[in-house]
Amino acid sequence: MAGVPLLAVERASKRFGPIVALEDVSLEIAPGEFFALLGPSGCGKTTLMRLIAGFETPDSGRLSLEGGDLFGLPPYRRPVNMMFQSYALFPHLDVFENVAFGLRRKGLAQEAVKKRVQELLDIVQLPDFGARRIDQISGGQKQRVALARALAPGPKLLLLDEPLGALDRKLREETQLQLKQIQRRLNTAFVIVTHDQDEALALADRIAVMRSGRIEQIGAPPDVYRRPQSRFVADFIGATNMIEGHVSQADGAWFVAPFGRIALAGCALPDGARAALSLRPEEVRLARDGDGLPGRVAQASFRGETTLLWVALDGGGSLRVSCGPDAGFAQGDGVRVTILPDAGALFAEPKP
């Protein structure tokens, strides 16, 4: 990353009593970046976000915005705004006054407030909703008002806490697209907190995968998906076949699975080391005949653009395989499974 990052978190830790919420977390966010904090509930992603917003203070470590230390700066003095998971819209104010709240705190003149609120209501496609009461609008509209309210003061960084969590599936996909468009248009850095990997993959420029208060991996979505650095990341992001076995260095590098040997392009693990191989369903090649591990299609399920197959291997175990809709495999077909040497990701496993 070139130049000064917009936000830098350096070795931040936070405990709540005996519970470690964050441990030694470091990350940098660039201006205009769409960044996702992804992880299961309780992984510390919300705590990290609250640290950035100023609702919590780190026990140790440092946060800085554009190089300036954020230590001791209360939330109302940080040029960072947050969109709350519950939206937290003020029920005693109408849509206009909700969006205007941050502008009024800045002491803007009435004319400027009006102009800016209308600008934001246009952006979130609710131009005529200013006079509505909060209980008169739908969940999807509330979500957009919350976004407009958080964007109104022109934050340098916008935090979004599970922004699409309360929406139904169809609305969520639409909103994802809009969110991305708005972010690109305003060129404001967005940090989204989510437990939904599809959302993170679809929206973010970079993803930080978190687990038990630590960051497991930071990278662009294709990176995190194709080259997971830990078994947890491989498991959490996307569907995968997690095969446990060990490494053999005799006569080239091999991964020895219960059902047979898989050649590896290279492997730093010593001979006999326990390991797990993560294979994406689309990384498994199927053929009618030829070399490869013999198996049989146990189940085929049509998914539209792909067909998902469960292949039972003759050597034991089964693999999830996705192939094109024209591949023509049906339940009961005999198949040969090939795994290319550079496919998948290999992780060392602890000794039992």
Next chain:
Amino acid sequence: MSLARRAVLALPYLWLLVFFIAPMALVAKISLSHPAEARPPYEPVFSLSGGFAGVLEKLRLLSFDAYRGFAEDRLYLESFLTSLAVAAISTLITLLIAYPFALSMARAPLRLRPILIGLAVAPFWTSFLIRVYAWIALLKDEGLINHALMALGLIREPLGIYATNVAVVIGIVYSYLPFMLLPLYAALERQDPSLREAAADLGATPTEVFWRVTAPLSRPGVIAGCLLVFIPAVGEFVIPDLLGGSDTLMIGRTIWNDFFANRDWPAASAAAMLLLLLLLGPLLLTERLRLRDERQGP
């Protein structure tokens, strides 16, 4: 609707009719009569002994004399005004004391809250009368408060609070504090804390968060608490009688004097009816506000 359901619904209305509306009607009836040297001490307004003509005759005798009397008698006017002033001041002071209390209760750790509520209602475990009597011992010139302040050298002479309107206000504030505290607590406790965080996040200082978010959202609690204090405080009899001076003219006491000392039941009844009408005004107004609040959301 089934008969059983109707019967269940009718029960509270029946209760109101027998124990609230009927006595009220009696008071209204007496207020239209004249005082008399009799037992009860007013001219009967209704009797069947004279037949139909007799009933008409009695109805003809009904008058608004008791009400007209108020226009001439400054005692009643002063009593009403003093009562309203004392009740209003007491309500305001109670609100100012109870609000920070309720706020800190609502923000206290979850496990402490039941204990704090228990402490807030603890005074109810002792008789109201005894607690007001205790204030005599505290407030009188040779009482605890004056004694302590003089011993500390803060004052040279007793404050002379006892038997004044100030003592009455202190008594009312003390006695009615829980009635203000509980509705305020209920309103503050159910506020979503993320609303305050959202306000702070949008640049509101803690003071602004309070005035822009916490206070407006607690309005239903403020209204309920003020009603629960103001209405009984206007008609309060025991506190002005025990803590007030001989010159403390409050309407509850004046009515009591008319009933028992002057034995002018029609005048006392008329004053009671007037008091009722007077309190009905703010009650209906706040009820309308409350309904509007409820329609408008949480």
